[in-house]
Amino acid sequence: MARRFVVGPLLLASVLIGAVACAGEPPTVIRVIDGDTLDVRVDGQDERIRLLNVDTPETKHPDKAVECLGPEATEFLQHLLPEGQVVELAFDTEKQDSYGRTLAGVFKDDVLVNAEIAREGLGVASYVAPNRRFLSEVEAAQAEAEEAGRGLFDEEIDCTVPGMIAATSTAISELPAEYPDDVEELESLIGEAAFAAGLAAALLASFDALEGAVDSPSWVIHEHKLKSARDEVGAQLETLQNWDDDVRERVAEIEEEQRLEHERRAAEEQAEAERQRLAQQEYERQVEAERQRAAQAERDRQAELQRQPQSPSHHAPAPQNPAPAPSNPSTGTSNRDNNGAPPGHVHKDAPTSYTGPRCFAPGGVYWRPCP
Known part of the structure; x- marks a missing residue:
């Protein structure tokens, strides 16, 4: 009831300044364009209404993207003002904006729709001089939304x-x-x-x-x-x-x-x-050095073998344990070969392949393999 008491004088003032809709067919909603704009039929004429003193996020602006909660604001207004809904319009000092839209406060059953949008947190108070007729009520509704953390304040x-x-x-x-x-x-x-x-x-x-x-x-x-x-x-x-x-x-x-x-x-x-x-x-050097030492040792061994006297190939090897020659009883001397060598002995300078120990006969000229 308090809200109706406040709105009544406003409508009366609008009549006094000639700013209320003319008598006759009541204004009727045709369609909602966005959160703060709608088309209304007034006396058989379609008018585009821009809600005064409230601004909602954009959804249809040619140069702006869809803004936060813009679709929600449009949906809220569509629910609040369905097609065919009868409304009341109230105007301020300037009735049209630069886009040719009618600037108005829209009432549904004596409730200011402009403020309801702000109270839901889907719009904020807006002032474009000189129109400020609904500003205070919209600002109060916005403060409620801020306090409650609704919509744009959530x-x-x-x-x-x-x-x-x-x-x-x-x-x-x-x-x-x-x-x-x-x-x-x-x-x-x-x-x-x-x-x-x-x-x-x-x-x-x-x-x-x-x-x-x-x-x-x-x-x-x-x-x-x-x-x-x-x-x-x-x-x-x-x-x-x-x-x-x-x-x-x-x-x-x-x-x-x-x-x-x-x-x-x-x-x-x-x-x-x-x-x-x-x-x-280092390993390869040591291996090479060892190889060279082994090769040198083999060369030294071969040289040593070449330096040793060799026996004729037709000479038979001396017996290992030759029996001593019998003494000649008629002469009283030992038997010797034609060269004067005791039996089984060879001359020390005679070539031989024998490399074992040598036992020399008295005089040191002849030798034989040691038994």
């Missing part, structure tokens, strides 16, 4: 400003206080931090654009909230950038440590390879 919705701030805060809280020693893990963390930093930078850019574009009582009322959010996001971005610098420095340290370790191992492997090469050379 930090559980990723695309909202509170949602992006919360996501950035969560991303920062999940970054480790101590850095791992694995470069791949660090680079993955850098990617996560970069994503959060991108969100923060996009938010700051949005705040900059809003500060440059807004010039209204609504801006004055909510300026402190925007600045507070901007300060928070700015601090988050600085934290992320500092963290990123620290992690990249740690990555550089690890990579330098790995480089030095690689060089140390390479030097050790090279030294070991050189040691093995020298050991192989």
Whole structure:
């Protein structure tokens, strides 16, 4: 009942200034265009109505992408104002905008639709001078949505400003206080931090654009909230950038440590390879020296054999144990061969292949193999 009491004087004032719809066929909804625009048939004529003092996310703008909760705002207005719904229109100082749309407050059963959209968190208060007739009611509805965390003020919705701030805060809280020693893990963390930093930078850019574009009582009322959010996001971005610098420095340290370790191992492997090469050379040198010693020994043996006297090929080898020759009883002397050698003896200068021990006869001229 309180709401009806407030709206009644507004409608009366609009009649007094000639800004209420003319008597006759009541305004009827034809279709909803988006969250803050609809077509209404008034006295048999179709008019495009732009809701005053409220702005919803874009869905049909030719130069903008579909914005966060834009489709939800359109769906909400479609549900609130279905085709054929009878409404009341109230106007302000300027009745049309630069696009030729009729600027109006739309009432359904004495409820200001403009404010209901803001109360749901699907639109925000907007002021374009000189029309401010419904601004205070829309701002009050927006404050309710902010307090309740609905729609554009819901930090559980990723695309909202509170949602992006919360996501950035969560991303920062999940970054480790101590850095791992694995470069791949660090680079993955850098990617996560970069994503959060991108969100923060996009938010700051949005705040900059809003500060440059807004010039209204609504801006004055909510300026402190925007600045507070901007300060928070700015601090988050600085934290992320500092963290990123620290992690990249740690990555550089690890990579330098790995480089030095690689060089140390390479030097050790090279030294070991050189040691093995020298050991192989020494082994081959020793093998060659031993081969040469063996070859020299064989040459010396062959030379020694060649220096020893050789027996004639037709000479029979001397018996191993020749029997002593019998004495000649008639002469009283030992038997000797024609050369004067005792039996079984050979002259010391006679060639022979015998290399064993020699037993010489008295006088040392003749010898025979020792028994």
